Amino acid sequence: QKEVEQNSGPLSVPEGAIASLNCTYSDRVSQSFFWYRQYSGKSPELIMSIYSNGDKEDGRFTAQLNKASQYVSLLIRDSQPSDSATYLCAVMGNDYKLSFGAGTTVTVRA
Amino acid sequence: GAVVSQHPSRVICKSGTSVKIECRSLDFQATTMFWYRQFPKQSLMLMATSNEGSKATYEQGVEKDKFLINHASLTLSTLTVTSAHPEDSSFYICSATSGDTEAFFGQGTRLTVV
Numbered sequence: 001q002k003e004v005e006q007n008s009g010p011l012s013v014p015e016g017a018i019a020s021l022n023c024t025y026s027d028r029v030s031q032s033f034f035w036y037r038q039y040s041g042k043s044p045e046l047i048m049s050i051y052s053n054g055d056k057e058d059g060r061f062t063a064q065l066n067k068a069s070q071y072v073s074l075l076i077r078d079s080q081p082s083d084s085a086t087y088l089c090a091v092m093g094n095d096y097k098l099s100f101g102a103g104t105t106v107t108v109r110a
Numbered sequence: 111g112a113v114v115s116q117h118p119s120r121v122i123c124k125s126g127t128s129v130k131i132e133c134r135s136l137d138f139q140a141t142t143m144f145w146y147r148q149f150p151k152q153s154l155m156l157m158a159t160s161n162e163g164s165k166a167t168y169e170q171g172v173e174k175d176k177f178l179i180n181h182a183s184l185t186l187s188t189l190t191v192t193s194a195h196p197e198d199s200s201f202y203i204c205s206a207t208s209g210d211t212e213a214f215f216g217q218g219t220r221l222t223v224v
Contacts, residue, residue: 034212043116043203043218044154088153096142098205098213100153 003027006089006101014109019076021104023089026070032092033065035074037085038103044088048074079108112138114206116216123194123223131189131219133204139184140206144213145177148201160187194223 003026013019021035032051036044048063050056050072056063062075072091076083089101113136123129133143142161146154158174160166160181168174176198178190187206191198199222205213 032212036215041201041220043215046212046214049212092213095159096207096209096213097144097156097159099156102153 004089004091004099004101006087006104008102009104010107011104012107012109013079015079015081017079017108019079019083019106019108021074021076021087021089021106023072023074023101024070025072025089025091025099027091027093027099028067028070030091030093033063033072034090034092034098035061035063035072036088036090036100037083038088039085076106079106081108081110084108112136112206112208112214114140114204114214114216116204116219118219119217120220121222123221125195125223126193128190128192129194129221131191131202131204131221133187133189133206133216135185135206135214138206138208140187141184141209142207143181143187144205144207145179145187145189146203146205148203148218154203157189191221194221196223199223 007022035048038044050063050065060077064073086103086105088103090098115134145157157172158166158168166179181187203218204216207213
């Protein structure tokens with residue numbers, strides 16, 4: 001599988017703050033990028049997908065993609081305790097296989 | 111998003127027995143399904159890729175005779191863990207895609223082999 005690296009965390013932020021998650025990938029031909037949220041003991045849940053360079057916003061979440069730098073990030077604005085979870089960066093190759101990062105655990109302090 | 115149903119959510123079996131896990135795409139045709147295994151505090155590790163009507167492709171190090179995968183229709187794939195042992199205890203997760211879109215995950219199956 002291709003390499004996907006995430007900032008290791010854990011990341012602790014106060015309620016209302018911005019949580020910033022970073023991810024780099026090794027396969028330059030990758031075209032599809034995803035952020036999943038996984039609560040303990042549960043399956044991953046897709047929260048953002050991004051396919052072209054730039055920013056994509058969806059509610060309190062903003063994904064940023066820079067293919068030249070092979071970098072994708074996720075910002076969570078106005079963090080809530082319910083955002084406390086592990087966030088997985090995933091990159092899809094031409095074979096439709098997803099390669100996952102190790103995940104970054106986020107804790108939002110009330 | 112699309113719905114992928116995985117069953118059972120939890121199963122406990124005796125060592126040496128076999129367990130079948132089903133993965134269904136409820137509202138779309140899944141040309142490709144993936145099976146993952148996740149150990150505690152680790153990320154998802156891809157076990158195999160299955161395409162409807164063809165043999166599954168296994169990742170390196172995954173025993174195809176132990177983890178039997180069948181993708182008989184565009185909405186159903188099954189994973190059978192044969193002759194299960196305690197070290198097979200894990201969280202097994204399927205995902206499905208129609209090809210050029212996001213992959214959607216099932217709820218996962220917590221397998222415990224005693």
